[in-house]
Amino acid sequence: xxxxxxxxxxxxxxxxxxxxxxxxxxxxxxSDRPDxxxxxxxxxxxxxxxxxxxxxxxxxxxxxxxxDHPAIADLTVAGPGFLNMKVTPELLAxxxxxxxxSERAGADAAHDTQTIVIDFGGPNVAKPMHVGHLRSAVIGDxxxxxxxxLGHTVIGDAHLGDWGLQMGQLIVGLSEEQPDLIYFxxxxxxxxxxxxxxxxxxLARLYPKASAKSKSDESYRERCQLATAxxxxxxxxxxxxxxxxINVSIxxxxxxxxxxxxxxxxxxxxxxxxxxxxxxxxxxxxxxIAEESDGAWIVRVARDTDKGKTEMPPFILLxxxxxxxxxxxxxxxxxxxxxTIKPDLMLYVVDQRQALHFQQVFRxxxxxxxxxxxxxxxxxxxxxxxxxxxxFKTRDGGTVRLSDLNQMxxxxxxxxxGEANLSSDLSEAEVRDIGLKVALAATRFSDLQNxxxxxxxxxxxxxxxxxxxxxxxxxxxxxRIKALLRRAASEGNAAGEILIQSPTERELxxxxxxxxxxxxxxxxxxxxxxxxxxxxxxxxxxxxxYAAHPIAAEKDEALRASRLAxxxxxxxxxxxxxxxxxIITPERM
Ligand code: ARG
Numbered sequence: 001x002x003x004x005x006x007x008x009x010x011x012x013x014x015x016x017x018x019x020x021x022x023x024x025x026x027x028x029x030x031s032d033r034p035d036x037x038x039x040x041x042x043x044x045x046x047x048x049x050x051x052x053x054x055x056x057x058x059x060x061x062x063x064x065x066x067x068d069h070p071a072i073a074d075l076t077v078a079g080p081g082f083l084n085m086k087v088t089p090e091l092l093a094x095x096x097x098x099x100x101x102s103e104r105a106g107a108d109a110a111h112d113t114q115t116i117v118i119d120f121g122g123p124n125v126a127k128p129m130h131v132g133h134l135r136s137a138v139i140g141d142x143x144x145x146x147x148x149x150l151g152h153t154v155i156g157d158a159h160l161g162d163w164g165l166q167m168g169q170l171i172v173g174l175s176e177e178q179p180d181l182i183y184f185x186x187x188x189x190x191x192x193x194x195x196x197x198x199x200x201x202x203l204a205r206l207y208p209k210a211s212a213k214s215k216s217d218e219s220y221r222e223r224c225q226l227a228t229a230x231x232x233x234x235x236x237x238x239x240x241x242x243x244x245x246i247n248v249s250i251x252x253x254x255x256x257x258x259x260x261x262x263x264x265x266x267x268x269x270x271x272x273x274x275x276x277x278x279x280x281x282x283x284x285x286x287x288x289i290a291e292e293s294d295g296a297w298i299v300r301v302a303r304d305t306d307k308g309k310t311e312m313p314p315f316i317l318l319x320x321x322x323x324x325x326x327x328x329x330x331x332x333x334x335x336x337x338x339x340t341i342k343p344d345l346m347l348y349v350v351d352q353r354q355a356l357h358f359q360q361v362f363r364x365x366x367x368x369x370x371x372x373x374x375x376x377x378x379x380x381x382x383x384x385x386x387x388x389x390x391x392f393k394t395r396d397g398g399t400v401r402l403s404d405l406n407q408m409x410x411x412x413x414x415x416x417x418g419e420a421n422l423s424s425d426l427s428e429a430e431v432r433d434i435g436l437k438v439a440l441a442a443t444r445f446s447d448l449q450n451x452x453x454x455x456x457x458x459x460x461x462x463x464x465x466x467x468x469x470x471x472x473x474x475x476x477x478x479x480r481i482k483a484l485l486r487r488a489a490s491e492g493n494a495a496g497e498i499l500i501q502s503p504t505e506r507e508l509x510x511x512x513x514x515x516x517x518x519x520x521x522x523x524x525x526x527x528x529x530x531x532x533x534x535x536x537x538x539x540x541x542x543x544x545x546y547a548a549h550p551i552a553a554e555k556d557e558a559l560r561a562s563r564l565a566x567x568x569x570x571x572x573x574x575x576x577x578x579x580x581x582x583i584i585t586p587e588r589m
Contacts, residue, residue, distance in 0.1 A: 002108070003516045004087060004095060005029055005039060007071065012041050012083070015065040019058070021047045026062075028085070030514065037076070037084035038510055044081035055081030092500040092509035099512050100498070100569035105576040106515050109151040110523075116154050117337050118144050120349035121257070121264060124161035125242075125249040126170055126203035129256055129402035131392050131458070132351065135381045138447045138582070140349035141262040142528045143379070145580045150523060155341055158253075160269030162246050163329055165214075166207060168228030170245055171238055172220070173210035174198065175227075181241075188237035196244040200252040203245060229323050232274065242271065259406040261440055261582045273332035277324055280332050281317060289368050295320035299327075301363040315360045330361045334371050345375050347526065352380035352453065379526050382455035384447075392458045406439070412464045413438035413472070417589070420466060426588065434589045438464065441471025441583045448581055449532040469536050471583055477539035478578065478585045480546070481571040488552045488564050495568050496561025504545040508566065511541040515573055519580075528581065535577040542570050 002010075005028050013026030025043030032040065044062060048055035059081040066083075067075050074086040099106035120140020123129050144156045174197070175184050181197055182188055198206070214221040231238040250267055257263065281297065284290035290297045297318040302311045315327040337343055348358055358378035366373035386392040394400050414435040426434070446463035450456040466472045488494075500509050511534075518534030521527070551567060554560035575585050 003106070004071070004091065004510075004513045005517065008039055008041075008085065008087075011066060011069050011071070012043070012062065015062045016043060016047065018065060019047075019061055021051065021058075030510070030517075031084065033084075034507070034510075036078070037074075038087050038506075039085045041083040041085070042081075044077075044083065048081065059083050089500045089506070092506060092513075093498045095513050096500065096509050096566060096569050097498050099515075099573060100495075100565055102572075104149075105569075105573040106512065107149070107519055107576070108516055113151045113153065114344040115342065116147050116152050117341055117343045117346040118147070118154060118156045118349065119159045119346065120144075120156060121158040121253075121262070122161065122350060123158065123249075123253050124166065125245050125269075126166060126207040127161075128204055129253065130399040131384050131402060131405055132399075133402055134260070134384060134405065134443070135447055136349045136351070137257060137260055137262045138444050139379070139381055139452060139528060140347075141260070141582050142444075142448055142580065143347065143349065143526060145582060146519065146522055146528065146531070149576075149580050150519065155266060155343070156264045157266040157268055157337075158264040159333070160246065160249070160267065160271075162242065162249075163232070163270035163274065163324075164326070165224060165228050166211065167231055167238075167242050167245070168224040168226070169210035169214055170203065170206055171227040171231065171241060172224045173206040173213075174202075174241070177206070183237040183241040185237060186235075188240070190236045190240065192237075192240040192244075196248050197241075198244065198248060200248055203248060225321070225323075229321055232323060246271070256402050256406060259410075259436070259440070260443065261584065268333075268336075270326075270329040270333070273329045273336055274324075276332040276335050277328055280335055281324075281328070284317065284368060287368070289364070290317050299360075299364050299367075301360050301367065303363075312356070312359065312363070315364070326357065327361055327364070330357075331364055331368075331370070334361070334365050334376070338371050343375075345377070346371070347377050347379050349379045349381070352382060354378070355380055377526070379452070381452050382450070385455050385457050387457070389457070406443070408460060409439040409443050409464065410435055412460050413442060416464050416466065416472065430588070434586050437584050437586045438472050438475060438589070441475050441578075443471070444582050445471030445474065445532060448528040449536070451529055452527045474535055474539050474574070474578060474583070475585055475589065477542055478571060478574050479587070479589045481542070481567050481574070482585075482587060484552050485564065485567060485571070488560075491552070493552065493560060493564065495565035496558065498565045498569075499558070499562040502545075502548060504541070504548040505566065508538075508541040508545045508570065511538050512569060512573055515577070518577075531577060531580060535574060535581070538570065538574055538577070542574075 008028040009026055012028050013023035016026045017023045025047045026041060027043060028039050028041045030039060031037045044055045044059035047058050056077060059077040062083060063075050063077055066072060071087050071091045072085055073088040076084045078084055118140055120136050122136055123133055144154050147154045214224045290299050296316050298314040299317050300314040306312055316325060317328050318324055355378060362373045362376040365371045365376060384392045392400055417435060442463040463470055464472055466476050500506055514534055518530045521530040549563060551563045554563060578585055
């Protein structure tokens with residue numbers, strides 16, 4: 001289902017073509033001056049340059065060709081050659097009707113569907129997630145939902161950090177506490193009990209301790225490095241042990257992710273790339289892509305075109321002890337994905353501060369011919385800051401755990417629900433459920449509404465407010481429509497033929513028509529805030545319409561039926577949009 005802007009673009013493009021000009025000049029979009037017109041086309045100015053003619057004259061000729069178009073109610077030429085168009089109420093009504101019956105709330109599916117890997121979340125084994133993990137989870141999960149909605153095949157991979165020094169630190173830490181565990185026996189044969197020897201609490205205690213100790217105690221650090229090397233070389237007891245660490249961590253991580261309505265298709269990790277590394281390293285060495293340097297193997301990724309900028313440093317593929325790091329596992333993971341998933345595109349939703357790492361890995365992938373660099377995208381994001389404009393910290397300066405943040409959001413949401421007295425006739429279980437949904441909406445929307453690449457300030461009080469550009473405000477708008485439709489149904493009133501008459505109805509219809517553009521922009525730029533903007537403007541336009549007209553209480557039957565149908569279309573699109581943002585609308589609140 002094409003939106004009005006594209007429908008008009010086709011007509012306008014044909015008019016340009018009929019004058020011997022490029023059809024692309026006929027691009028039509030929503031007007032910058034909604035008080036003057038609904039849509040505009042600025043192509044006459046560019047056409048004038050190309051054809052060395054007067055732009056107003058061209059605009060006039062285009063207007064002549066378009067003026068009888070059935071969708072156009074009014075057409076004027078303004079300024080140097082802007083074409084301003086107002087569309088007919090019938091056209092608007094038709095579009096709102098289509099949105100109401102469309103399963104996709106009026107959105108097009110992508111023309112060429114792709115298989116897309118989205119690497120997001122990126123939690124690390126044994127380390128509790130902190131506020132820095134929020135953005136990757138929420139942005140990545142939203143891009144996954146958006147791509148799926150558009151018809152792409154998406155594989156979301158958590159890409160666990162389960163292969164570095166932290167694993168050796170955990171092994172050594174545990175061996176000090178429980179040296180008799182069979183996993184530490186060098187003759188361990190690989191059969192091990194199903195039951196994990198540690199809980200998440202153990203891991204959360206062991207890791208900071210071991211990590212601190214390996215900073216201050218050199219011989220301890222060497223033991224941790226040795227354990228890491230032995231693990232990577234395949235020592236059976238260590239491999240079995242880290243499998244337990246990974247499983248225990250995943251179970252704990254899932255609890256935090258569930259609160260954020262975030263899920264993954266794959267829980268692979270850095271360690272899964274390990275079996276591919278020997279062949280990959282051989283391949284890179286044999287083709288001269290990896291070079292020996294001071295006993296280590298490095299890959300050079302600088303290019304002539306870097307001249308004038310700071311040259312991109314080489315990265316270490318294999319260190320002098322034969323150990324591999326973050327670059328090697330990421331490169332081997334590309335090889336793995338190419339073999340097992342055969343994707344067309346891979347997106348990495350990771351903190352902006354890792355930009356250099358990804359540039360290096362992507363260039364190496366291109367250089368080795370594993371996967372084209374332009375199909376590998378680092379989707380970086382800014383930082384969540386506190387009041388002081390610095391990365392958000394707890395009062396005593398520690399990092400904020402994601403689980404604490406989720407809890408704070410829930411408590412604040414419950415407080416707001418209490419204040420708004422929304423819950424007077426709801427059961428305790430319902431209040432809890434609504435609290436979770438309000439907290440979810442608050443957390444996800446407040447993150448997603450920001451331009452991805454910018455930092456934002458964490459302000460729970462503002463995020464959970466039922467007013468302003470917030471998740472809870474949007475839920476409230478959707479729930480209000482649900483209540484209104486329930487009331488109408490209970491009074492035996494049904495939706496009917498849509499009429500678009502008043503200014504607020506027109507505005508609402510035009511806003512509904514913008515869904516496609518918002519989705520396209522969000523996808524093209526990998527930026528969910530365009531969709532946030534759309535759903536917010538839709539809720540605002542609905543509010544204005546709601547304030548201007550009686551709906552369920554409208555006496556005129558045709559008007560009431562029309563307005564109920566408009567409400568249905570708005571609700572459908574609002575819920576669809578919120579669902580893509582990972583926000584769940586309650587039935588009541
Ligand atoms: N675990 C990493 C970290 O905490 C993020 C992983 C991102 N994904 C990747 N393929 N490197 O920084």
